[in-house]
Amino acid sequence: MTTYRKPVSNTWWLESKPYFLFVIREFTSLFVAGYCLFLLLFIAKAGDSQEAYATLILSLKSPTSMVFHLISFTFILYHAITWFNLTPKIMVFHLGEERIPNALIAGAVYLSWGVVSLIISWLILGS
Amino acid sequence: MATRRTCLWKRGVKVSETFEMEIFRYYPDKDNEPFIKSYEVPFRDDWVVLDAINYIKDEIDGTLSYRWSCRMGVCGSCGMMVNSVPKLTCSAFLKDYPSRKIRVEPLQGFPVERDLIFDMDDFMNKLTEVKPYLLRKEGEEKPLEEGEYLQSPAELAHYKQYTLCINCMLCYAACPIYALDSNFVGPAAIALAQRYNLDSRDQGRNQRQEVIASHEGIWECTFVGECSVVCPKDVDPAAAIQRAKVSSTLDWFKEKMIPRSKG
Amino acid sequence: MSKSNEPVLWFLFSAGGMISAMVFPILLIITGVILPFELAGEVTFERIHNAVKNPVVKLVLFFVIALPFFHWAHRFRFTLIDIGLKPISFLVSLLCYGGAITGTIVAAFILWKI
Numbered sequence: 001m002t003t004y005r006k007p008v009s010n011t012w013w014l015e016s017k018p019y020f021l022f023v024i025r026e027f028t029s030l031f032v033a034g035y036c037l038f039l040l041l042f043i044a045k046a047g048d049s050q051e052a053y054a055t056l057i058l059s060l061k062s063p064t065s066m067v068f069h070l071i072s073f074t075f076i077l078y079h080a081i082t083w084f085n086l087t088p089k090i091m092v093f094h095l096g097e098e099r100i101p102n103a104l105i106a107g108a109v110y111l112s113w114g115v116v117s118l119i120i121s122w123l124i125l126g127s
Numbered sequence: 128m129a130t131r132r133t134c135l136w137k138r139g140v141k142v143s144e145t146f147e148m149e150i151f152r153y154y155p156d157k158d159n160e161p162f163i164k165s166y167e168v169p170f171r172d173d174w175v176v177l178d179a180i181n182y183i184k185d186e187i188d189g190t191l192s193y194r195w196s197c198r199m200g201v202c203g204s205c206g207m208m209v210n211s212v213p214k215l216t217c218s219a220f221l222k223d224y225p226s227r228k229i230r231v232e233p234l235q236g237f238p239v240e241r242d243l244i245f246d247m248d249d250f251m252n253k254l255t256e257v258k259p260y261l262l263r264k265e266g267e268e269k270p271l272e273e274g275e276y277l278q279s280p281a282e283l284a285h286y287k288q289y290t291l292c293i294n295c296m297l298c299y300a301a302c303p304i305y306a307l308d309s310n311f312v313g314p315a316a317i318a319l320a321q322r323y324n325l326d327s328r329d330q331g332r333n334q335r336q337e338v339i340a341s342h343e344g345i346w347e348c349t350f351v352g353e354c355s356v357v358c359p360k361d362v363d364p365a366a367a368i369q370r371a372k373v374s375s376t377l378d379w380f381k382e383k384m385i386p387r388s389k390g
Numbered sequence: 391m392s393k394s395n396e397p398v399l400w401f402l403f404s405a406g407g408m409i410s411a412m413v414f415p416i417l418l419i420i421t422g423v424i425l426p427f428e429l430a431g432e433v434t435f436e437r438i439h440n441a442v443k444n445p446v447v448k449l450v451l452f453f454v455i456a457l458p459f460f461h462w463a464h465r466f467r468f469t470l471i472d473i474g475l476k477p478i479s480f481l482v483s484l485l486c487y488g489g490a491i492t493g494t495i496v497a498a499f500i501l502w503k504i
């Protein structure tokens with residue numbers, strides 16, 4: 001029997017909002033990798049010498065660095081929020097007949113995010 | 128049932144407002160290409176999209192072909208794209224489309240046979256591929272006289288959600304991965320496999336893993352998540368797939384890291 | 391159909407996704423504004439220098455960088471495949487995971503040297 005199959009264009013992800021948001025979520029990975037590279041640079045300078053480190057810190061005040069950080073932060077924050085929101089879907093626990101509500105698990109994840117952030121700030125910046 | 132419903136719009140209900148239905152038409156023996164045809168139907172507050180389509184078939188154009196049966200969201204046969212979103216047309220109300228105009232197309236991702244009817248053989252094959260029935264290990268099958276396998280309500284709770292699927296295929300229509308590659312086993316079939324994998328009476332997970340843990344099984348899924356959004360029964364197939372990824376990953380580490388011990 | 395080796399890649403993707411979601415936002419705030427503008431008072435070079443020389447810190451940093459590289463590789467590979475590069479999926483995989491492996495080696499090298 002002859003049938004008709006609608007072709008899928010390579011721009012399918014521009015055709016609906018949920019698909020578009022999905023592709024944005026996937027593209028956040030680029031900024032994750034970008035920040036990994038920055039961290040490597042930072043570590044190399046911090047491990048090198050006082051001058052190298054001071055030059056780096058100075059360059060962090062430049063507009064280029066500000067824009068890089070701002071854009072990376074936006075996308076990585078989107079990554080973090082979508083990631084945490086999907087976590088309860090994967091972690092399913094039952095207590096007898098009741099399933100532990102998604103909101104409770106998500107809450108625990110967000111709480112640990114806050115705690116981790118505090119610990120990191122304290123470790124790096126001191127009291 | 129059908130007769131009583133046909134009477135509704137003939138009972139002298141005053142119809143002053145109309146609703147525009149753009150319908151995907153395709154008749155392979157006559158047309159080379161599908162086309163969109165527009166119909167004007169009366170607007171009624173209590174009508175669902177399926178009512179409007181039935182009106183077209185009964186009153187305007189009897190050649191229109193489509194599937195439906197229960198008219199109450201349980202048979203799963205009336206799925207169509209309404210304004211590019213997969214919907215059960217018997218549960219989508221006209222009044223929720225305030226622009227008074229919708230476009231109705233066959234579910235996306237499947238080959239269209241005629242008008243709104245598509246070929247579901249692929250889906251049916253996938254359902255059987257995952258062996259959706261209780262499997263027991265060799266020698267562990269209870270003889271019939273010993274009665275049924277017992278299960279506690281807590282054990283039932285682990286998979287109950289996945290039993291609610293009505294095979295409406297909306298989740299496939301929402302899945303861009305399936306549209307791009309129909310080899311992908313897809314949401315409902317994987318959720319169905321999980322329904323049996325998580326059933327305390329079942330021992331067939333290893334057999335199902337041959338399909339589920341293959342590349343075309345769960346690993347093609349990139350967690351777009353739209354399957355769960357459109358599902359009318361809250362089966363949450365996207366979560367079923369991710370959970371299968373977790374357990375298959377644990378399997379993988381067990382298989383690679385721990386020397387095989389015959390058990 | 392045969393069982394796929396995808397699990398190991400998915401595991402690295404998930405671990406890297408979790409790590410980057412948990413620690414990258416706060417690190418971005420620290421390197422983006424707090425350190426350059428001394429919002430938390432002066433953080434001395436010695437403090438940072440000694441920290442990155444500490445073997446335990448080095449080990450942690452290694453995972454904090456290497457795993458997110460694999461997170462990127464896996465996710466980006468599928469993004470490219472989904473938006474139309476399926477015909478060259480092998481090349482895409484090669485570039486993505488190759489990139490992550492290179493990044494991991496560079497990270498190990500930098501941490502080793504300091």
Ligand code: SF4
Pocket residue numbers: 291292293294295296297298299314315318354357358359360361362363364
């Ligand atoms: S999982 Fe939901 S959307 Fe998919 S076939 Fe079953 S009921 Fe329909």
Ligand code: FES
Pocket residue numbers: 195196197198199200201202203204205206215216217218
């Ligand atoms: S007609 Fe049965 S689900 Fe709509």
